Amino acid sequence: MVNRVMETNKFKIQAKDIHAYYGTHHVIKGIDMDIKPNSVTAFIGPSGCGKSTFLRLINRMNDYIEGFTKTGDILLDDKNIYASNVQVEQLRKEVGMVFQKPNPFPKSIFENVTYGLKIQGITNKSDLEETAERSLRQAALWEEVKDDLKKSALALSGGQQQRLCIARTLAVEPSVILMDEPASALDPISTAKIEELIFELKEKYTIIIVTHNMQQASRVSDRTAFFYMGELIEYGKTKQIFLNPKKEKTENYISGRFG
Amino acid sequence: MNPIEVEIEKINDAVLEMIELVKAQLSRSRDSFMNSDEELAHQIIHTETRVNSLELTIDKYCENTIARFSPVATDLRFVVSMLKINSDLERIGDYAESIADYVLNINHKLEKTLMDNVRTDEMFNLAIEMLELIADAYATDNSKKMKKLFAKDKVLNQINKEKSQVIAEYVLANPSTIHDCLYLHSTIKKLERVGDHAKNIAENYIFYSDAKVLKHKK
Numbered sequence: 001m002v003n004r005v006m007e008t009n010k011f012k013i014q015a016k017d018i019h020a021y022y023g024t025h026h027v028i029k030g031i032d033m034d035i036k037p038n039s040v041t042a043f044i045g046p047s048g049c050g051k052s053t054f055l056r057l058i059n060r061m062n063d064y065i066e067g068f069t070k071t072g073d074i075l076l077d078d079k080n081i082y083a084s085n086v087q088v089e090q091l092r093k094e095v096g097m098v099f100q101k102p103n104p105f106p107k108s109i110f111e112n113v114t115y116g117l118k119i120q121g122i123t124n125k126s127d128l129e130e131t132a133e134r135s136l137r138q139a140a141l142w143e144e145v146k147d148d149l150k151k152s153a154l155a156l157s158g159g160q161q162q163r164l165c166i167a168r169t170l171a172v173e174p175s176v177i178l179m180d181e182p183a184s185a186l187d188p189i190s191t192a193k194i195e196e197l198i199f200e201l202k203e204k205y206t207i208i209i210v211t212h213n214m215q216q217a218s219r220v221s222d223r224t225a226f227f228y229m230g231e232l233i234e235y236g237k238t239k240q241i242f243l244n245p246k247k248e249k250t251e252n253y254i255s256g257r258f259g
Numbered sequence: 260m261n262p263i264e265v266e267i268e269k270i271n272d273a274v275l276e277m278i279e280l281v282k283a284q285l286s287r288s289r290d291s292f293m294n295s296d297e298e299l300a301h302q303i304i305h306t307e308t309r310v311n312s313l314e315l316t317i318d319k320y321c322e323n324t325i326a327r328f329s330p331v332a333t334d335l336r337f338v339v340s341m342l343k344i345n346s347d348l349e350r351i352g353d354y355a356e357s358i359a360d361y362v363l364n365i366n367h368k369l370e371k372t373l374m375d376n377v378r379t380d381e382m383f384n385l386a387i388e389m390l391e392l393i394a395d396a397y398a399t400d401n402s403k404k405m406k407k408l409f410a411k412d413k414v415l416n417q418i419n420k421e422k423s424q425v426i427a428e429y430v431l432a433n434p435s436t437i438h439d440c441l442y443l444h445s446t447i448k449k450l451e452r453v454g455d456h457a458k459n460i461a462e463n464y465i466f467y468s469d470a471k472v473l474k475h476k477k
């Protein structure tokens with residue numbers, strides 16, 4: 001018998017010459033980027049440079065925005081996510097997203113975590129319970145809420161709410177998690193928890209995090225991408241970017257000497 | 260000026276002062292050793308406390324910059340390399356003091372032919388030239404000059420390697436000088452170590468400086 005070795009994808013995500021526009025406003029100007037699986041990539045750059053727009057291209061969240069257009073392709077596991085046969089709901093399951101402000105539904109903790117599953121039509125109580133526990137454990141929230149899953153999610157602290165939103169994302173078993181400034185509204189302890197979590201999650205997931213906190217980018221990511229006015233100025237190993245950036249713009253930005 | 264630039268400037272000035280101070284100590288240790296000048300030896304030992312306190316000051320400035328400004332990129336490379344350069348300079352200062360101490364312990368002036376055969380003066384001069392190169396390269400922010408120092412270190416190593424044979428032969432012929440000859444032996448050894456530290460300084464400076472130079476060429 002032939003011993004088959006599983007072919008592992010070299011890249012989880014590939015962006016190919018992406019341009020994006022809000023109406024006539026050209027906001028992403030020809031970006032190419034390859035992202036390896038099981039890695040953490042940080043997107044940094046000044047406000048308005050296009051980080052969120054680029055991030056949202058990866059799970060087609062911009063599709064909703066009126067006037068938004070793009071050219072170029074994004075491949076997920078070598079498949080074009082903008083191909084006509086792609087089901088956007090399926091894509092969003094595969095590519096989860098966590099936002100800047102925790103946005104739990106005004107429902108119980110349990111209902112929040114299992115929301116995605118219910119939408120998929122899963123109603124079996126023990127399946128739901130199992131997933132809830134697994135996801136809450138992965139999001140490092142289980143110990144804090146396990147005795148009170150019926151409690152309203154809104155009664156949790158901001159940091160707990162953010163971990164709940166991460167658990168909700170994990171529950172549908174994505175392979176990619178996009179995080180847009182997930183810790184910007186949190187205190188240092190909650191931030192540390194989220195960062196620890198990101199570190200643990202990368203074993204199973206590919207993570208992209210947008211952050212304005214340079215130390216956070218350098219702590220959590222393997223690679224860092226510096227955006228400026230819609231262009232990808234520099235993209236490389238995080239250590240290289242923070243110790244020895246190749247471009248003067250990157251150096252000026254990360255060392256706070258911009259403008 | 261950006262607040263971190265104020266801190267970087269403070270470190271820069273203090274390291275410059277440290278280089279000059281250590282260079283002066285080493286040069287005085289040569290004069291003291293070659294001329295058996297005990298008065299000068301005492302001055303060197305006295306000045307060593309200034310070297311130590313300046314080392315602490317530079318450490319403090321670097322720690323402060325790291326703690327308060329989380330330096331990155333050129334700033335980070337600068338602070339990291341200055342911390343290392345600082346400790347190398349302090350060690351060179353130590354060696355100058357040790358040599359001064361030997362001067363006070365030597366009983367009889369060492370014979371000139373022995374000193375010449377061991378290439379003592381040449382050894383001192385090379386070590387001092389290395390520090391002069393460091394001072395010049397540092398003050399003018401020119402890492403090319405730093406690179407000249409590596410060839411000098413090779414000569415120091417060579418002289419150091421040959422010293423034992425020369426001194427041993429001399430001691431066999433003049434057994435009563437053994438006490439003083441051991442100090443000469445140790446002095447050459449210390450100067451060889453000065454070369455090693457000077458080489459570290461050059462390497463660390465290049466680590467800080469070269470990436471910057473390359474980048475600014477673009």
Ligand SMILES: Nc1ncnc2c1ncn2[C@@H]1O[C@H](COP(=O)(O)OP(=O)(O)OP(=O)(O)O)[C@@H](O)[C@H]1O
Pocket residue numbers: 022025027045046047048049050051052053054065
């Ligand atoms: N919904 C929208 N409609 C029109 N223009 C938009 C929209 N969203 C963003 N833009 C514009 O696109 C550009 C990129 O915005 P984007 O939100 O991607 O930047 P960002 O890097 O995420 O900034 P920040 O760090 O402030 O979040 C900006 O000029 C912004 O004004």
Ligand SMILES: [Mg+2]
Pocket residue numbers: 051052053180210
């Ligand atoms: Mg944004």
